[in-house]
Amino acid sequence: MNSSHTSTVCERFFLAVFMSCILACSIGGCGGQADKHLPAPETFRWSEKPITFSPPPENWKRQKAQSNGRSGVRFERFGAPWGRIIVAEYYPVGRRDRRAPLAELIADTDRLSENEFSKRLQRVQFLALDPVYDEEREIARRANNALSEARTLHRKGDRADARRSLDMALRFAYLVEYELDDFLDEVLVTADQFVDADDVYISTPFPDSLAGVATQCVSYRMRHDGFLYSGLEIWALVDNHLFTLDCLGTRSDSLLFERILDTVSFPPLELPQ
Numbered sequence: 001m002n003s004s005h006t007s008t009v010c011e012r013f014f015l016a017v018f019m020s021c022i023l024a025c026s027i028g029g030c031g032g033q034a035d036k037h038l039p040a041p042e043t044f045r046w047s048e049k050p051i052t053f054s055p056p057p058e059n060w061k062r063q064k065a066q067s068n069g070r071s072g073v074r075f076e077r078f079g080a081p082w083g084r085i086i087v088a089e090y091y092p093v094g095r096r097d098r099r100a101p102l103a104e105l106i107a108d109t110d111r112l113s114e115n116e117f118s119k120r121l122q123r124v125q126f127l128a129l130d131p132v133y134d135e136e137r138e139i140a141r142r143a144n145n146a147l148s149e150a151r152t153l154h155r156k157g158d159r160a161d162a163r164r165s166l167d168m169a170l171r172f173a174y175l176v177e178y179e180l181d182d183f184l185d186e187v188l189v190t191a192d193q194f195v196d197a198d199d200v201y202i203s204t205p206f207p208d209s210l211a212g213v214a215t216q217c218v219s220y221r222m223r224h225d226g227f228l229y230s231g232l233e234i235w236a237l238v239d240n241h242l243f244t245l246d247c248l249g250t251r252s253d254s255l256l257f258e259r260i261l262d263t264v265s266f267p268p269l270e271l272p273q
Contacts (some may be wrong), residue, residue, distance in 0.1 A: 126172075
């Protein structure tokens with residue numbers, strides 16, 4: 001993360017956590033301390049689009065994160081006060097991306113039987129009836145026409161022309177371009193998610209950047225079991241895949257989260273040749 005991101009996020013986030021830390025320390029101690037060194041970066045793939053970052057130290061328990069449309073990894077620090085960090089992809093957005101499965105189908109066309117080819121075509125149909133924006137409906141219609149043509153050509157044994165029709169559908173897939181604002185209303189943290197909290201405060205969204213990508217962020221606070229926790233939720237749309245990075249815990253946890261954010265990168269989408 002660049003210096004402007006660090007200063008911007010720290011200013012907003014630490015304003016939220018300052019009083020939290022004073023209260024948490026006075027009630028029951030400040031919890032875990034941020035480590036000086038992070039483990040080596042790892043690359044995570046929950047779809048065709050990878051994300052790379054250094055995970056928290058080993059004293060944070062790692063487990064799968066799968067809820068509310070998110071698929072990813074959750075790191076949890078047990079104790080009082082407690083802390084957790086989640087990095088995940090929001091798969092209802094990523095599953096719309098037809099580029100990788102279409103590229104794989106093009107590469108496999110010559111060896112697939114008619115039945116196998118037909119089944120694979122079903123999985124790459126564009127969502128013409130559920131467009132995110134108006135122009136996507138027409139893109140999807142034309143792409144699906146190319147897929148129908150590919151099915152007919154493959155059935156006739158004309159694999160070369162079937163590949164050309166699939167390639168046309170792939171070119172249409174590259175025309176689909178989403179924006180982060182298209183999805184914010186359905187993904188941003190809400191007070192309803194903290195049913196066990198005594199009280200919750202959530203800021204209005206504010207823009208920032210992460211690894212050179214524009215983001216929308218929300219800071220939030222909640223009181224639970226006598227502790228006041230502070231959180232930061234970040235959303236980034238990269239190559240039509242929506243990622244979230246979320247920390248909830250103490251000031252030390254927020255410092256650790258900032259260092260993790262500094263290690264984030266988004267490797268290119270890998271497509272078969």
